[in-house]
Amino acid sequence: MSKEIKWAVLGTGVIANEMAAGLQKMGKSLYAVGNRTYDKAVAFAEKYGIEKVYPSIDEMFADEDVDIIYITTPHNTHYGFMKKALENGKHILVEKSITLNSSELCEMISLANERGLILAEAMTIWHMPIYKELWKIIENGELGKVQMITVNFGSFKDYDMKNRFFNRKLAGGAMLDIGVYALSIVRSFMEEKPENLMSQWKSAPTGVDEQATILLQNDKNQMATVALTMHSKQPKRVMISCEKGYIEIMEFPRADKAIITEALTGEKREISAGNTADALYYELTDMETAITSGDASVMKLQYSIDVMDIMTRLRNEWGLKYPEEE
Structure with a gap:
């Protein structure tokens, strides 16, 4: 064009x-x-x-x-x-x-x-410069294979069933609002889509998902745990555990830095790239x-x-449907 x-x-x-x-x-x-x-x-x-x-x-x-x-x-x-x-x-x-x-x-x-x-x-995660740098580090084998990923994302939303976060008519709930970020970061550091899923969830009074814990595993035996909540504050934190070290990222949806810790020495180094304010x-x-x-x-x-497939599977298992899906 x-x-x-x-x-x-x-x-x-x-x-x-x-x-x-x-x-x-x-x-x-x-x-x-x-x-x-x-x-x-x-x-x-x-x-x-x-x-x-x-x-x-x-x-x-x-x-x-x-x-x-x-x-x-x-x-x-x-x-x-x-x-x-x-x-x-x-x-x-x-x-x-x-x-x-x-x-x-x-x-x-x-x-x-x-x-x-x-x-x-x-999805901001696909575009932040820090992730483009970290994906290169993983791809070149510097830290060895990704073994385990742990993700936390919790927001404290007023327990008002009329607001959009809990409103079933507006497709509210933790999965589509914040879970999409957590599952996106997991998918971006896994070699293959995770097909083995287990979960627990808690419903809000409106029927949408208020909080959930999810376990994921792919055919490469890479695993992940995800904890989500819409009524309890958690840090937006991810840890990618590899054979030779681990990566820690705070405020991960729009992160601009990460800490890498070497497994054998415990030595830490900070990787910075981009600027959180420039996500869009x-x-x-x-x-x-x-x-x-x-x-x-x-x-x-x-x-x-892949992320949408995972979210759809989980909601189907929970029996959680929105009006447009009935």
Whole structure:
């Protein structure tokens, strides 16, 4: 694509604001914004100097000048918006969780492939420079084989069953909101997708998952443990245990540093790369690179597929379905 890539954003929340700032860091501006509430879209456009505001969301999909749409709305709305965007020839970057389940994702990937479009999940982990450095360290065998991964992610959310975190009608719950990060980091350091899964979970009064513990193992005998909760604070922490040492990462969804400890000597060294504040900048830059080069591997869609398969399997085992799935 030789002309300048024009971005539109669907939604005006926190992520949309970070996305607009990320484009500004790239020396660009958002071309257009759409939102269910028109007045919020107008205010958002004024804040960021956006050229076009759509009175209705459907006008965004039909606008021939739009190249990419960043979908930042609640994840139970993603499928419908993704389908409209792809049918109208738009590349799409979609907030996590990219869909509700594997069936939705498979259908959207088929549609994107049919139309020659790039579809990707806006998962910060795929794009942070620190992980690109750490994956190289693992791949070159410096620390030996990854044996065990442990992940904690806990958020303290007010026990209000009307908010989106516990709202079944908005696809609330720990798995799709924070579990997707934990499982994504696990998948990115495993050689193969884990197929052997065990779990326990606790339901909130609304029926969504309030907390869960998950055990995972792949055919390479790499294992992982994941602990999630929506009503008890935990550090966002991951430890990757290898044969010759271990890697510790705090605030892992947007990390910019890691500590590597040598197994034999106990010697520690810090690896730094990138900047936490620039997470959306890295994400958007990689998406543009994928479109201009025609090589979408940097967007790690296969990892998103694997993670969605795991989340779908677990929720099926729990009997947890959302209204759109019934």
